[in-house]
Ligand code: NI
């Protein structure tokens with residue numbers, strides 16, 4: 001399994017046969033490591049309807065034919081009316097896919113669409129279990145994830161709109177993943193964080209962590 005960080009909350013997960021692209025905010029992101037018109041994707045996963053997460057999803061879906069996988073309310077409000085192929089579910093449910101599956105888990109955050117909820121995803125892909133938290137506050141629901149044996153946790157640390165480093169550290173203690181990759185920081189001045197300091201703190205808990213630079217890839 002390869003995990004490539006493209007900036008903000010955008011990751012390219014590649015099991016060698018399928019490419020999953022999450023929250024593709026590339027256009028307008030000065031730190032993005034890919035261009036919307038070039039990035040590859042077989043599946044798009046969008047955690048919620050804020051523009052720094054929906055980003056270029058519609059354009060990429062149109063070009064690649066990749067389905068947009070998201071909460072049913074977001075699909076009904078945005079991607080369905082745009083004429084795109086969607087795969088939907090709701091919190092607690094698992095979307096079966098050609099690469100494995102993605103379970104939709106709770107995130108404490110606005111959804112960007114009236115009446116909707118934001119979510120995180122737990123991907124079963126390439127023999128690994130990868131948790132993309134989306135935008136979220138620290139929540140006791142994360143304790144349930146300890147039972148899921150998470151291999152990799154992608155956690156926001158930017159503060160202001162999501163949990164900051166201190167709460168993200170408590171999230172790590174609850175989730176007990178094997179590896180942590182921070183996200184959702186430094187994209188804009190108000191969410192500037194010292195990711196290396198966070199990584200050091202996570203390692204003190206006995207958990208491996210890497211702060212990937214946009215464009216950097218990790219094999220897990
Ligand atoms: Ni958001």
Ligand code: MN
Pocket residue numbers: 050052053135161184
């Ligand atoms: Mn966000």
